[in-house]
Amino acid sequence: MIKLYCFGESGNSYKAALPLELSGLDWEPVKVDFFGGEARSPEYAQMNVMAEAPVLVDGDVTISQSGVMQMYISEKTGKFGGSTREEAREVTRWMFWDNHKMSSQCGTQRFLMNFLPEDKRPQEVIAFNAGRLKAAFKTLNTALEGRDWLVGDSVTHADFSCCGYLFYPEPFGFDRKDWANIDRWLSNIEGLDGWKHPYDLMPGRPSDRGQ
Secondary structure: OEEEEEOOOOHHHHHHHHHHHHHOOOEEEEEOOHHHOHHHOHHHHHHOOOOOOOEEEEOOEEEEOHHHHHHHHHHHHOOOOOOOHHHHHHHHHHHHHHHHHHHHHHHHHHHHHHHOOHHHOOHHHHHHHHHHHHHHHHHHHHHOOOOOOOOOOOOOHHHHHHOOOOOOOOOOOOOHHHOHHHHHHHHHHHOOOOOOOHHHHOOOOHHHHOO
């Protein structure tokens, strides 16, 4: 059985957990106490020197970085990677774009606005990130004009990557009703057979820590 070391608050973990859930592979989530420092422990470093979650373990295969996990899921199942070489390149293009332009900002902004004590939230940084996020949401919304999915005629890892943080309820400058194409696309993802919200798919949520 595949084990995904993850936690519910992690959008990057969700990028791997959701395609695992929809792929038909046999897998289980294993909670990482990220906020308690587990990912920085010597024991965890033996599994992932990058001190990050998620980590996927499948027998003697250990993988970090959600995008590489997505590729591994496609290797094992033939799903979600695009139906042609051209589509596969386009899927990869969107995954790289998301990791650099959108998810990194979403994750940072969400952490700063929700998981830091209020008196330690850097307002100038939050304002700067807000501008970058607005530009990223505009790019995504434009790309989805007249399209059900980012690449091809069915869901791919491009969609799983770009939606990674967009289902979370904590405020970080994203409201799906402000972006009609993104809202419709997220509804398409929610309509997939077996879809689950990140807090239902993986263990751990802010309320567990009294937040």
